[in-house]
Amino acid sequence: MTRKGRRLAMIGAAGMVLAVAVGLVLFSLGGTMSYFAGPSDIVGKQTTPGQRWRLGGLVEQGSLQRGSASEISFTVTDTNKSIKVVYSGIVPDLFREGQGVVAEGVVDSAGVFQADTLLAKHDEKYMPKEVADALKAQGHWEEGGAYGKKP
Structure with a gap:
């Protein structure tokens, strides 16, 4: 050679x-x-069980239910559609109804989002970029308004 x-x-x-x-x-x-999606993106589609998602939206008022010591269930909404979320673990201190949340996990065969990670906003001025973009796309975001407060 x-x-x-x-x-x-x-x-x-x-x-x-x-x-x-x-x-x-x-x-x-x-x-x-994990792919970011809002409740409208997941509810209306055929999702593959076991596919990881990052679900973002607002915790619906009156939907928070506490199960055992470390299990909670709540509904995440984008003001258009809603999806039930079940989470087992330590809940962030700032997690509450009416606030922005990002949950990572999978959708089971019953259509319930089984979250293994839960992130809450750290103060009243912060909302995850993906959640803010989804709210803007649906016309529910006003700069300086209820969801779009500027620092």
């Missing part, structure tokens, strides 16, 4: 190793990615 042929073979082998490495990284990240 000539010098040029060996160099070409080395470049080809390095390219194959790089392609395999990129493929393994993408494969391993595939199971951990």
Whole structure:
């Protein structure tokens, strides 16, 4: 084999190793990615059970129910549609009805969102960007208004 042929073979082998490495990284990240959606996005669609979602919206007034010591259920709404959420774990101190929330988890076969992570806004001026964008798209966001307070 000539010098040029060996160099070409080395470049080809390095390219194959790089392609395999990129493929393994993408494969391993595939199971951990969660897509952001509002209740309207999840309720009206056929969702695959076990697919991870990041659900954002407002905790509906009067929907919070406490089960056992660490389990709660509540309804998340985007003022258009609502979805029931069940969460078992430590609830953030600032979590309450009427406030913005982001929950990560899966939708079960009954259409209930089983959350394994719950995030609440940290003060009255903050709302997760995805939730704010969804509210703006539906016309429920006013700059400086009830949901769009500026610091």
